[in-house]
Amino acid sequence: MTPGRFGHFVAIDWSGALGERHRGIAVALAGAGNGAPVLVRPGHRWSRGEVLDWLLRDLPGDALVGLDLGMALPFADCGAFFPGWDRSPPDARSLWALVDRICADDPHLAAASFVDHPEAALHFRRHGGREGARFGGGGQKGGRGRLRQTECAQEAMGCRPCSNFNLVGAAQVGKSSLTGMRLLHRLAGRLPVWPVDPLPDRGSVVTEIYTTIAAMAAGRPPGRSKIRSHAELAEALAALGSEPAAGSGPIDDHASDALLTAAWLRGAAHDARLWHPPGLDAVAHTEGWTFGAR
Structure with missing residues (x-):
């Protein structure tokens, strides 16, 4: 395992809303070093299908990608995702x-x-x-x-x-x-999803993120994790050792979540402890894990 090998860091604020295109989707990219994270296609209203296409066609080959969603459902508490249903999946x-x-x-x-x-x-x-x-x-x-x-x-x-x-x-x-x-499901065989898939020695990897963890690492309390101004975002990014993102005035919290979390991933990816949290092995293939939870 070589978590320090990543050269690009992507955070995607996701949306489960009905319809094709969503204000709630934002994609941010940070490179190695301490440069400012940037939005991918700023001002664009993404569809979920477009995010999938971008991951498969345009993603840098050495990226750690965080998706702000739950990759699975609870399993360990009841020994099944859907206790009582004979079609309940095993993993x-x-x-x-x-x-x-x-x-x-x-x-x-x-x-x-x-x-x-x-x-x-x-x-x-x-x-x-x-x-x-x-x-x-x-x-x-x-x-x-x-x-x-x-x-x-x-x-x-x-x-x-x-x-x-x-x-x-x-x-x-x-x-x-x-x-x-x-x-x-559509990434199967194309991009590994940690920890359902083991962390490979090279290539890009997708994982689950929780943007509040990134905000807390930047000094924001859990109840005030949302950032809605470039000034606040610059302060939070500075706490993570990152240059400020471009822009001034208000910013929607989907964009700020993605920008801040991309910068956080850049530093967190090098922390070997986050790849081996207590309890991971028992649930890696069923419930998965949120990168940064420990």
Whole structure:
């Protein structure tokens, strides 16, 4: 394993919203050294399909790519993603394939068909007060929902993770995660996804990020992780040893999340401890992990 080999660092703020193009998607790139991170195609409203194409066609060959989404669902707590469903997949890659297969007719890498599936729906909390009978795990309802082991690690760090089975509220990440699983399924055999795939000695690698971890590393408290001005962004980037990003005045938090996290990845990638967090081996192929959670 040679984490210090990366020369480019990409952070992608993702969106699970309906439709083709999304204000919530931002792609940022940082090179080696301490130069300013930059937005890829600034001002462009990305589609999820365009992000996939960019990863496959335009990504530098030595990039560490962070996707702000949950790469899998909780497994370790119940011994299954979907306890009680005979089609519950045994690992993350099988989960990605199942989501993609059920959503084959959903355009733009959407995942509405999966959460509407009669068996899968039992495990999700959806809008309109619809909560599946197994949202809490087993035969339980209510509560905050199930968490992955990496989300428990995030919580111990002071973050406020949300269950990927929760599709309601501003903090929910379930929709982003499910649409992201369709993208990850399409990367199979083309780009490795750590830690579902082992970290190779060369080439680009995709992993999961949580932008709040980057903000905390830059001195932002978990409850104030969002940055909406270039002045605040410059201060946070300076805390990470990075030159300021171009621009002045307001900035939307999708762009600032991506820019800050790309700069954070540049430094964090060299920390060997982040590639070997406690508890990783038990869940690497099922739940995956968030890079930086420890």
